[in-house]
Amino acid sequence: MYRYVIKRLLLMIPVVLGVSFIIFTIMYFIPGDPASNILGVGASPEAVAQLNEELGYNDPFIVRYVNYISDAVLHLDLGTSYQNKLPVTGEIAKRLPVSATLAFGSIMLSLLIGVPIGVLSAVKQYSLWDKIPTGLALLVAAMPAFIIGMLLMLVFSLQLGILPVSGVTQGLKSYILPVISLGLPYGARQLRFTRSSMLETIRQDYVRTAKAKGASQKKTIWGHAMKNALMPVITVAGTSFGALLGGAIATESLFGLPGLGTYISDGIKLKDVPAVLGGIIVFALLFSLVMLAVDLSYAFVDPRIKARYAGRR
Amino acid sequence: MKKYGKSLALLLSVILCLSACGGSSSSGTPAASTPAGSAPAADNSGRALNLSILAALTTLNPLNSNNLQDTMFFQQMNSGLFHVNEITKEVEPRVAEFWTISEDGKTYTFKIRSNAKFHNGDPVKASDCVWSFNYAMGNPRINTYYTSVESVEAADDSTFIMHLKQPNGAIFATLSNYNYILSEREATEQGDSFGTKLHTASCGPYKLTRLDGLDSYWELEAFEDYFLGAPAIKKLTYKPISEASAGLIAFESGELDWYIAPIANWDALSANQNINSELVPANHQSYFIINYTNGELKDDNLRKAIAYAIDKDACNDVCYSGLAEIAKYMYSPAYNIAAPEHDTYYEYNPDLAKEYLAKSSMPNGGKMSGAIQCSAGGYFEKMAVVIQQNLADIGLEVEVTPMQSATNMDIMRKNEHFMGVSGGTPTGDYDGIRSWYHSESAGTSFIKFNAGDRFDSKWIDEMLDKGAALSDVAERQKIYAELDSYVMDGAVYLPIFYKVQPYVWNKDLVIPNNYPNFPQVAEWSWAA
Numbered sequence: 001m002y003r004y005v006i007k008r009l010l011l012m013i014p015v016v017l018g019v020s021f022i023i024f025t026i027m028y029f030i031p032g033d034p035a036s037n038i039l040g041v042g043a044s045p046e047a048v049a050q051l052n053e054e055l056g057y058n059d060p061f062i063v064r065y066v067n068y069i070s071d072a073v074l075h076l077d078l079g080t081s082y083q084n085k086l087p088v089t090g091e092i093a094k095r096l097p098v099s100a101t102l103a104f105g106s107i108m109l110s111l112l113i114g115v116p117i118g119v120l121s122a123v124k125q126y127s128l129w130d131k132i133p134t135g136l137a138l139l140v141a142a143m144p145a146f147i148i149g150m151l152l153m154l155v156f157s158l159q160l161g162i163l164p165v166s167g168v169t170q171g172l173k174s175y176i177l178p179v180i181s182l183g184l185p186y187g188a189r190q191l192r193f194t195r196s197s198m199l200e201t202i203r204q205d206y207v208r209t210a211k212a213k214g215a216s217q218k219k220t221i222w223g224h225a226m227k228n229a230l231m232p233v234i235t236v237a238g239t240s241f242g243a244l245l246g247g248a249i250a251t252e253s254l255f256g257l258p259g260l261g262t263y264i265s266d267g268i269k270l271k272d273v274p275a276v277l278g279g280i281i282v283f284a285l286l287f288s289l290v291m292l293a294v295d296l297s298y299a300f301v302d303p304r305i306k307a308r309y310a311g312r313r
Numbered sequence: 314m315k316k317y318g319k320s321l322a323l324l325l326s327v328i329l330c331l332s333a334c335g336g337s338s339s340s341g342t343p344a345a346s347t348p349a350g351s352a353p354a355a356d357n358s359g360r361a362l363n364l365s366i367l368a369a370l371t372t373l374n375p376l377n378s379n380n381l382q383d384t385m386f387f388q389q390m391n392s393g394l395f396h397v398n399e400i401t402k403e404v405e406p407r408v409a410e411f412w413t414i415s416e417d418g419k420t421y422t423f424k425i426r427s428n429a430k431f432h433n434g435d436p437v438k439a440s441d442c443v444w445s446f447n448y449a450m451g452n453p454r455i456n457t458y459y460t461s462v463e464s465v466e467a468a469d470d471s472t473f474i475m476h477l478k479q480p481n482g483a484i485f486a487t488l489s490n491y492n493y494i495l496s497e498r499e500a501t502e503q504g505d506s507f508g509t510k511l512h513t514a515s516c517g518p519y520k521l522t523r524l525d526g527l528d529s530y531w532e533l534e535a536f537e538d539y540f541l542g543a544p545a546i547k548k549l550t551y552k553p554i555s556e557a558s559a560g561l562i563a564f565e566s567g568e569l570d571w572y573i574a575p576i577a578n579w580d581a582l583s584a585n586q587n588i589n590s591e592l593v594p595a596n597h598q599s600y601f602i603i604n605y606t607n608g609e610l611k612d613d614n615l616r617k618a619i620a621y622a623i624d625k626d627a628c629n630d631v632c633y634s635g636l637a638e639i640a641k642y643m644y645s646p647a648y649n650i651a652a653p654e655h656d657t658y659y660e661y662n663p664d665l666a667k668e669y670l671a672k673s674s675m676p677n678g679g680k681m682s683g684a685i686q687c688s689a690g691g692y693f694e695k696m697a698v699v700i701q702q703n704l705a706d707i708g709l710e711v712e713v714t715p716m717q718s719a720t721n722m723d724i725m726r727k728n729e730h731f732m733g734v735s736g737g738t739p740t741g742d743y744d745g746i747r748s749w750y751h752s753e754s755a756g757t758s759f760i761k762f763n764a765g766d767r768f769d770s771k772w773i774d775e776m777l778d779k780g781a782a783l784s785d786v787a788e789r790q791k792i793y794a795e796l797d798s799y800v801m802d803g804a805v806y807l808p809i810f811y812k813v814q815p816y817v818w819n820k821d822l823v824i825p826n827n828y829p830n831f832p833q834v835a836e837w838s839w840a841a
Binding site: 030031032033034035036038039044045046047048050051054083084085086094150153154157158161164165166167168169253254255256258262263266268269270271 | 365369370371372377379453454456457460505508509525526527528529530552553554555556558559560562563565566567568717718719720721722723724726753754
């Protein structure tokens with residue numbers, strides 16, 4: 001198991017290097033320079049050239065890339081933003097908790113909604129307990145989080161006046177609407193995954209055997225079928241969580257949350273190479289770590305996988 | 314089902330508990346439960362005014378940005394030697410109590426107010442002005458506004474002298490938003506980090522007291538020692554809200570007290586008796602660009618055909634709900650000193666467009682070799698699509714290519730563009746147009762007048778310099794009218810409309826003047 005974990009951690013090095021190189025190359029070849037963008041229409045060519053020089057934008061491609069990677073690896077220095085001259089590492093450290101809170105809250109909400117209702121749907125297949133939730137899930141999953149967010153704002157901020165529209169100044173209260181608007185569509189997807197996974201599981205021979213041996217419905221579902229049905233659910237939740245750590249750009253933007261997603265997307269618009277690169281490297285690292293955690297969690301759910309890990313040792 | 318019901322109830326309880334426990338905010342934001350337009354509180358004296366801008370701040374150093382959103386914020390915290398009133402166009406003294414101009418128009422001597430202080434308590438001295446001007450002149454982010462300034466010096470603690478390279482009648486307007494005075498001591502002490510963290514080096518009406526990051530939340534307090542008297546509203550809060558709809562909901566729910574509303578909502582907002590609203594023409598023009606050096610666009614008749622084919626009203630309807638002001642000239646004479654009026658402009662006339670087309674290199678219309686490019690999103694893209702349709706109506710087929718703003722600008726500056734849509738905020742004086750017309754700006758402006766034989770760029774430069782050297786506005790207007798007619802006749806820049814600012818604000822708030830671009834919160838007060 002430990003060897004497996006170490007191997008996976010070491011694999012993250014080429015992944016991050018590969019991602020950083022690809023992003024760096026893409027940013028390099030996109031037309032436009034940061035100084036022109038920062039200075040605007042009225043700037044003189046001299047001013048543009050001077051600022052590009054100050055930003056280190058005129059160095060050759062490979063020099064810039066090697067400098068960047070060596071600073072990142074040796075000093076954990078992801079550079080300085082072209083736009084606001086703030087260290088990227090510090091900016092990401094400040095934004096990561098915002099994105100993590102949003103991602104964690106949304107995934108937890110999606111699991112709270114999706115798993116129990118998904119199980120109920122599967123167990124009561126073709127009944128109203130199945131048709132109504134799956135119909136609603138289809139509706140919610142088809143709605144972008146952005147639209148759900150607007151509807152929530154209209155109800156909870158404008159009509160009821162109990163939750164803030166924008167910013168993070170009111171602590172956890174500031175996250176309620178963003179978490180719901182992001183968690184609902186994910187919950188709907190989770191419901192559908194849980195339902196189909198559970199349907200497949202409850203048709204397995206061992207479940208039929210358990211029932212035949214007189215196990216109660218509750219024990220059959222929660223004691224026998226659930227663990228096996230959970231595998232795809234964990235995969236979906238893990239992948240979604242990893243992806244959300246990189247920021248839910250539309251939701252962050254709508255609710256004025258200063259997260260990693262808006263940082264990267266603003267950086268792309270302004271050709272702020274250090275900001276984009278730093279944000280994506282951190283995101284790639286986090287995503288790899290979450291995926292590792294997901295893979296390891298299989299062992300706890302499925303004893304066969306645990307045994308396989310043990311065998312490798 | 315009972316069990317699921319319980320789970321659902323539990324979830325709802327958690328949400329309700331969280332909403333209840335987050336009730337008190339250290340931010341000073343007004344209670345969100347106070348709807349806009351509700352009865353004013355008995356005592357507004359300590360009430361915070363909640364504001365927003367459309368984007369995160371890029372810096373807190375006012376001499377390190379020419380960004381419009383930054384400037385809207387800087388105006389509350391900073392003060393310069395002087396300020397040009399956006400409505401009256403009068404030059405108003407700020408840190409400088411008065412000034413004199415030498416006979417040759419090249420030396421300006423400013424007397425610093427004896428009661429001018431920085432937020433850190435230090436008195437404002439001429440040496441701070443020298444440091445601030447030199448800093449700005451060496452900073453590529455704003456030194457384009459300082460090209461006329463040759464040098465600055467301090468005669469004594471209260472006398473600051475600015476030497477110009479040549480007389481410049483536009484100097485006050487050009488520097489109006491960029492002549493902020495900062496405390497040399499504090500700015501140099503903070504070194505490279507100045508502008509990235511809280512500071513008290515400014516001398517404007519409001520003092521920054523809290524900063525939760527440049528992209529999150531800021532608080533300001535009235536500066537009681539402000540040389541023009543402490544502002545009536547004692548506390549401001551700011552946060553960036555980039556989504557217009559979210560901002561509007563924040564305003565309507567009472568989370569914001571003032572907002573530049575989405576234009577699409579104007580009819581409903583202006584009819585709402587519970588709020589105040591005013592549609593203010595902004596000093597911001599939107600224009601169409603035809604690159605006369607590229608392909609078939611070298612043909613004057615074709616460019617004129619395009620110019621007459623553009624239905625500015627349709628652009629206005631689609632982009633600004635018909636509420637913007639149709640533009641005849643690049644700079645609105647209403648808001649720019651010495652901006653001329655003349656007879657060379659293009660109005661929608663499809664018949665005339667077809668006549669010019671018949672005389673052009675594409676008499677039968679057809680597919681054009683280039684595209685209309687613009688920054689993706691926003692109204693530029695919509696305008697490009699309207700113009701695409703206008704051109705289709707006279708038989709010209711052209712693609713629209715929206716792209717990231719940095720890419721769009723890069724292509725335009727390399728002179729590789731065909732046609733495009735853009736917009737800009739003038740400095741407040743027609744001389745600002747030199748960044749569009751002057752050959753010195755050829756590396757950055759969208760039309761290079763010195764790139765071919767069609768325009769006499771030397772003459773354009775001379776006219777710009779001649780106009781700037783004069784102080785008599787009428788004389789300047791005459792020169793600029795001749796220059797602007799000449800450029801407009803070439804049909805390369807086609808002004809479409811001047812934007813409007815749909816301001817909405819709380820009924821409790823008294824705003825004596827709504828300025829076209831930069832609100833002056835120090836003038837505002839709460840209703841008694």
